[in-house]
Amino acid sequence: MPDTADPAPMNARRKFRREGEERRRQDLIEATLDCVAEYGLQGATLRTIALRAGVTAGLIRHYFPGKEELLQEAYTALVGRMTEQAKAALVMEDASPRQRLAAFITANLNAPIIDARVFSLWATFLGRAGADPTLARAHSEGYLGFRNEVEAVVAEVLAAEQRKADASELRHHAIAINAVIDGLWIEGCLAGEMFSSGELAAIGIKAVEAELGLAPLEQFQEK
Amino acid sequence: MPDTADPAPMNARRKFRREGEERRRQDLIEATLDCVAEYGLQGATLRTIALRAGVTAGLIRHYFPGKEELLQEAYTALVGRMTEQAKAALVMEDASPRQRLAAFITANLNAPIIDARVFSLWATFLGRAGADPTLARAHSEGYLGFRNEVEAVVAEVLAAEQRKADASELRHHAIAINAVIDGLWIEGCLAGEMFSSGELAAIGIKAVEAELGLAPLEQFQEK
DNA sequence: GGCCTTGTTGTGCAAGTGTATAAATAACCT
DNA sequence: AGGTTATTTATACACTTGCACAACAAGGCC
Numbered sequence: 001m002p003d004t005a006d007p008a009p010m011n012a013r014r015k016f017r018r019e020g021e022e023r024r025r026q027d028l029i030e031a032t033l034d035c036v037a038e039y040g041l042q043g044a045t046l047r048t049i050a051l052r053a054g055v056t057a058g059l060i061r062h063y064f065p066g067k068e069e070l071l072q073e074a075y076t077a078l079v080g081r082m083t084e085q086a087k088a089a090l091v092m093e094d095a096s097p098r099q100r101l102a103a104f105i106t107a108n109l110n111a112p113i114i115d116a117r118v119f120s121l122w123a124t125f126l127g128r129a130g131a132d133p134t135l136a137r138a139h140s141e142g143y144l145g146f147r148n149e150v151e152a153v154v155a156e157v158l159a160a161e162q163r164k165a166d167a168s169e170l171r172h173h174a175i176a177i178n179a180v181i182d183g184l185w186i187e188g189c190l191a192g193e194m195f196s197s198g199e200l201a202a203i204g205i206k207a208v209e210a211e212l213g214l215a216p217l218e219q220f221q222e223k
Numbered sequence: 224m225p226d227t228a229d230p231a232p233m234n235a236r237r238k239f240r241r242e243g244e245e246r247r248r249q250d251l252i253e254a255t256l257d258c259v260a261e262y263g264l265q266g267a268t269l270r271t272i273a274l275r276a277g278v279t280a281g282l283i284r285h286y287f288p289g290k291e292e293l294l295q296e297a298y299t300a301l302v303g304r305m306t307e308q309a310k311a312a313l314v315m316e317d318a319s320p321r322q323r324l325a326a327f328i329t330a331n332l333n334a335p336i337i338d339a340r341v342f343s344l345w346a347t348f349l350g351r352a353g354a355d356p357t358l359a360r361a362h363s364e365g366y367l368g369f370r371n372e373v374e375a376v377v378a379e380v381l382a383a384e385q386r387k388a389d390a391s392e393l394r395h396h397a398i399a400i401n402a403v404i405d406g407l408w409i410e411g412c413l414a415g416e417m418f419s420s421g422e423l424a425a426i427g428i429k430a431v432e433a434e435l436g437l438a439p440l441e442q443f444q445e446k
Numbered sequence: 447g448g449c450c451t452t453g454t455t456g457t458g459c460a461a462g463t464g465t466a467t468a469a470a471t472a473a474c475c476t
Numbered sequence: 477a478g479g480t481t482a483t484t485t486a487t488a489c490a491c492t493t494g495c496a497c498a499a500c501a502a503g504g505c506c
Contacts, residue, residue, distance in 0.1 A: 124350030176430040183402025
């Protein structure tokens, strides 16, 4: 047997394909989020991330200065996606402010925003926000954007109901409503099986209507 | 100079004191929480923890089978302390249900429960709850205990107001109120400087009163 | 006091970490 | 097709990690 005909050379170098820069960065970020969600920050090693992305560890350094930057970009991407999804529920053309508010709450308290993986990521990164100013700012921007969005809709709702509301009241309402949505979101992510389908959204809508002193609409009332 | 008189021998072994078992375990758990809060799970190494506790790393194995068990015990201790503190605000002898509920909310939305360190710990551990059943159960027990406590007070409040409330309504109220408190707690921990003193508690009390359909009491009304 | 228990230290080790860098090769250009 | 480039692999390295274990000494007991 001449070894020149060996179909599987022992020291075969791994085959690979060249991908576009943007695509690779996306894949690496996604793999990073997967690893952090599954194994935590300690388990998200360069080798694990590379394995998940289908490349070898050395490649990461070709796209990111270091592990820290990769994690920061991953978190930024996560926050961006979260707020984008949440706010997407607000762009309803021909709908009353109240309908838009209700739709906003419903969207935020159902899949895909209620999601154990996203929660795990959110909590893991936020736990480091106290010590990492970069993470803290990434979070803060996302949060304030979210709350301002809530405040804007609340203003519209109250205006449509011809109710006066000064800035302080408006802010308080937004803070409270934001808190309800956050709290219910957490409960849903952590123990989704404890709630029937749509139950969290129903609780949230009722709570927000109570907060704003709105009479329930028929379409959202329980029979 | 005879070196036998050397007052500082080069290979001097470190002096130490023997502590009681319970004391050492407590110290190690506290040091663990400190390290996790400051450096995250990845930064909480056995050597760092030992340094913080004022001992050497090897000693940890004398009290805990391994690092994992130490972290689990630390988290259990944290959850226990949190729920204990929270529920402590409910044991007011001669107070109306509404006063107790308001005091409960106030206590949960001020120091020492509003605390960046505790939040950091909470988030860090909870991020791993999705993958670590032991952490998940430790959290779940604490959370359900908390919610049951809320539900009990709500029942008392409604009873005092002579309002009927079936089990389903009661549960929904408890879930919503729990969500508000959680959400405001998070906001306070993450961005305490954005809120004036007592503001979060005021927002929380108002939101809960709205949820339960209670007319504001004079003593909690703004002028 | 001297011994004995055991809490405590110090050292060693294999596995795994992030980073650096050289070698290989896929894909593009003409 | 052949040469060129820069994406990708592979290997090396210094360092840290959790854990194991032997030596040591602090404090109680007689």
